[in-house]
Amino acid sequence: MIAFIKRYEGLWLFTRSPAAIIAAIVALLSIMGAAFAPLIASVNPYDLASFSLMDGLLPPMWEEFGISKFPLGTDDQGRDMVSSILYGARLSLIIGLSAMTIATVLGVGLGLAAGYYGGRFDMIVMRIADIQLALPAILTSLLIDGIARGILPSEIQQDLRVAVLTLAIALSLWVNFARTARASTFVQMQKEYVQAAIIMGQRPIRVMFVHILPNILGPLLVIMTVDLASAILLEATLSFLGIGLPADSPSLGTLIRIGMQFMLSGEWWILWIPTLFLVALVVSINILGDFLRDVFNPRLR
């Protein structure tokens, strides 16, 4: 029994933390909703034929004039808000998750190599990381996005929007991973199992990824969670600023940007429902990140 509790200590702590449970439920529901959006949503917001202007600006169903066909109301084009949000969250999560994945692979790879080889390679990687750390992520991603706009020919700009945005966000988040992976690798390099593997003549790649990586996963997992929240926020901010995704393929940020136009005219749901959804998603991911940090760092408990 004690062995069981020890083994699943994280799980046991989880059942004792109501905030983490609620956060996990909210995050899971959002992710499920986004993943199965085509099955759940009543209309496809990208398909102009699937909604009608006649249904425009209907309030949520609990308000006067609201109808149950559109539980959260419609926007000015007659799009169902539920469908817009599900599809928007889908895009936000796709971009956030892929940006986080790219940042993880890039950052952990560079960090592992820097920690393993040390010396000049380590110095170069860390200098670049230092410089980038001085620039806030939002500035870096704006800059990368601007450069991409200048380099890519205008015909393929629209098609590559999602890829450019993902890359811009990924390239502004890799530093955290690289620094953490490097620091943890340094610690592991001192240990006998790594020294033994090196003496046995195993290839560096194998030592790094098979032996060291599994032992530094804990802190990386925490950063992955926190950076997923940052990536979603960055995407939302860029789209809100009009730099990210265009209005015909809206992410959560674009929806909020569109909703701003209705702030003064009383159609509150067009602005506030996507906003609330975004905040709930980000806050719950952040709470989960905090929880993971506590699990992996017992000193803080």
Place this chain on the structure above:
Amino acid sequence: MTYFILKRLIQSVFVMIAVAFLAFSLFRFVGDPITQMTGVETSIEDQERLREELGLNDPFVMQFARFTGDMLQGDFGYSYRTRQPVGEMISSRIPATLELGIVALFISLLVGIPTGVFTALRPRGFATQTILMTTLVGVSIPTFVIGIIFIFLFGVQLGWLPTFGRGGTVQIGGWESSLFTIDGWRALLLPAITLGLYQLTLTMRLVRAEMMEVLRSDYIRFGMARGVPMRSLYFKHALANTLVPVITIIGLQFGGVIAFSIVTESVFQWPGMGLLFLESIRFVDIPVMGVYLVVIAFFFVLVNLIVDLLYVAIDPRLRVKDTS
């Protein structure tokens, strides 16, 4: 002392050269400057002649040297979009952004330091727990959403404050200021609070952590044992040592404030550099993007240099080490 200043100065120059190089590479390699400057009807020969005249066929190092030289003389080139000199475009926007950033920084310090001290002195109190909880939620809400909430609450619902633009401004020797009219301050309040809120939570947490650290130290305990009044211990002895690291983060926060002012300026349609930068990205106006970077880097380097000097002035240990 002089050695320290000299070292920091040289470092700053290197940072500026690196940023200038980045701006130059942007200008030179992102899109072709010639196609941006000429129309479709310009013949290939004319384009080539222009290329030669502008020195775009010269060796790379020479071009970069000329670029830097022009910048030092205040020639920042012309915008692709408006055809105006970039120097004028940016300098006319600097006052708006700096005033916004400095007021935001002041708000973050004026509120952040007292609340940080308070939460450190009463770590288990109800008020402390409430404040800490609020900041945790506040950090998770994106800046632009906070801006929208403020606009809705104070601008639309209550109608107390304007939600866009700078309000009444006064010209003081070419510096367009909104700090001298009530109207200007009213317009400044919401954007500045929005911008300062995130920095405020950082300041508060840092002051709280430092204060709690200092209160555990031996000299404070000795002071208690000696019967020094608690008030004097807290606010004279402990606070003074707490504030030293705060000065360092002002330098770091300044960068954050300037970067996030892009978002705040967009939400409140505040006519500053950030808004100009956003427009330049949307229209791929490379010269404006490059010069914005250089100007931001310059302010950043300047503030951090001042912070370093302040540090030397405040912390006697740094001065003593130098004479040896």
